[in-house]
Amino acid sequence: MNARKRRRIAFVASLLLGGAAAAVLVISALQDNVLYFYSPSDVYTKKVSAGTAFRIGGLVQKHSVKHDSGMKMQFVVTDGARTVPVEYSGDVPSLFREGQGVVAIGRLNEGGLFQADQVLAKHDEKYMPPEVVDALKRSGEWQKGQ
Amino acid sequence: MPSLFEFANPKKFMDLSGSLLPWLVAAAALTLGAGLLLGFTTPPDYQQGDTVRIMFVHVPAAWVAMMAYGVMTVASIFGLVNRHPLADIAARAAAPIGAVFTALGLITGSLWGRPMWGAWWVWDGRLTSFLLLLLIYLAYIALNDAIENETRAARASAVFAIVGAVNLPIIEFSVQWWTTLHQGESILRKGGPTIAPVFLWPLFLMALGYTFLFFVFWTIRIRSEILNRRSRTLLEMRAG
Incomplete structure (x- = not known):
């Protein structure tokens, strides 16, 4: 790998880091407004x-x-x-x-x-057909530990 | 990496992609067909009823919208580091397709939100960061089109694309970092997915179908751009 290519990779890395740093600053400034x-x-x-x-x-x-x-x-x-x-x-x-x-x-x-x-x-992130819910309710497993 | 860059030769790329394209189209048609068939025949959800079927067109659109941006970013990095015109073309070709999938995700999400949440749109972390993805795509396209010189346009828009990639993890983790109206993660979570297998099958088939569809459009756009540049060069040679 030649020096020019290494410099370009460092440039790309600095773009990624700069973008991430900017995002972290913005998000922490917004705090619970988000x-x-x-x-x-x-x-x-x-x-x-x-x-x-x-x-x-x-x-x-x-x-x-x-x-x-x-x-x-x-x-x-x-x-x-x-x-x-x-x-x-x-x-x-x-x-x-x-x-x-x-x-x-x-x-x-x-x-x-x-x-x-x-x-x-x-709504929550659970998706199931009604029959499954009925079966869970019958076995007493429905909404256990919630 | 000589094996990869052999295909960076436009001639070799045209040959390979030309023979691959029909298979990609067939794979997209097959998976989308099977996904839609399953999607319309699954039982309704215990809470959402038949509205749950919107998931099969909405979630894969959002996934592929983000994947397309990832593809665009990787191509942009290769373009900046290796200075290969094919990488520039590949990055530029992905943008409008990604924007369309993003718009599809926003529209299907809105149609789903109205009957389930009671609102077409809310400004929560997930929806806002996803709208930002569409704006980033549009800004990328505008920037790329605004610069006349192809190489300069590619450099500038690659820098923009790489910085904009920071929005991808924000979209992904928005539902964990902040309270949102959008639901939390259903698939990649501790203890496995909270979606019953009967819904997971059509979801994954549709996701596969959308992914193939992206690669079909992407390949066609790259090929036509290569042909475009070839014909322009020929015309310039004749005129010059």
């Missing part, structure tokens, strides 16, 4: 103030969904450690249900109730 949502625990630790628009994500707590008159509904978002109550009026995606992932967009009121303008469903 997070799409806060978990209920984040809401407590970051002390998000009332009236600030943000997104909250977690699981819809079991037996927490309540429908008021009309389109109004309430449910609780949990991450296993902390919970945040959510109020919303409007249509929910078809995947919205108890025990499922959810992202709500809105703001906390003074009483700590999250008033959502929009509710999105976040």
Whole structure:
């Protein structure tokens, strides 16, 4: 390998390193602005103030969904450690249900109730046919260790 | 590496690729056909129902979009280090194909997001970094076209392509580093894939089919660029 070629390889390596360094700097400067949502625990630790628009994500707590008159509904978002109550009026995606992932967009009121303008469903990375789910449920292996 | 660079001779490349191309087309047709057939006959998903079938056109498009960028980066490195015109041509030829697969990934993802998430688009880490991939492809094409001199165009766009490759790991790990609405990793994870084999088969067949399709288009584009340059040289010789 001649000196000219070695110099070119060093140039390519410096491009890769420079690009990576720039990306690391940008990403660390953005920090949690790159997070799409806060978990209920984040809401407590970051002390998000009332009236600030943000997104909250977690699981819809079991037996927490309540429908008021009309389109109004309430449910609780949990991450296993902390919970945040959510109020919303409007249509929910078809995947919205108890025990499922959810992202709500809105703001906390003074009483700590999250008033959502929009509710999105976040599904997990599991894919299987219904028969497999039924078989797992029968054998008691369904959602073990979750 | 004499064995590899023997094919860097345009004449040898034309001969080899010419005889390889029909086989590539056949492989693409076969795998895409089988993938689509399986994709339409698998049972529905327990959560997503029949919408799960969008996965078979969406996920392979995103994979091949990223693979195409990887191919473009490798060709760009060979172009910069070895200064071979065929590497320059190969890098330039991959860009529009990669951009089309990226657009396909974005469009099919949007069509999937609306019924499942409840939104056509969100600005989360995965979606935003993948949109950035499309913009990088478009900027690469624009840069390459903006410089008249072929060699200079190849050098400048190779530098751009190599720096832009930093976006590939960002796309891959975005769902681990940050909270996203996009789902997490289903295939390459500890404890094996979380996708049932009945869905994995059509997914891998379609991925194979898209990959063959990429190489078909790539080969055709490289061949036509070689012929283009040949005919231009002939015309210049006649005029000169």
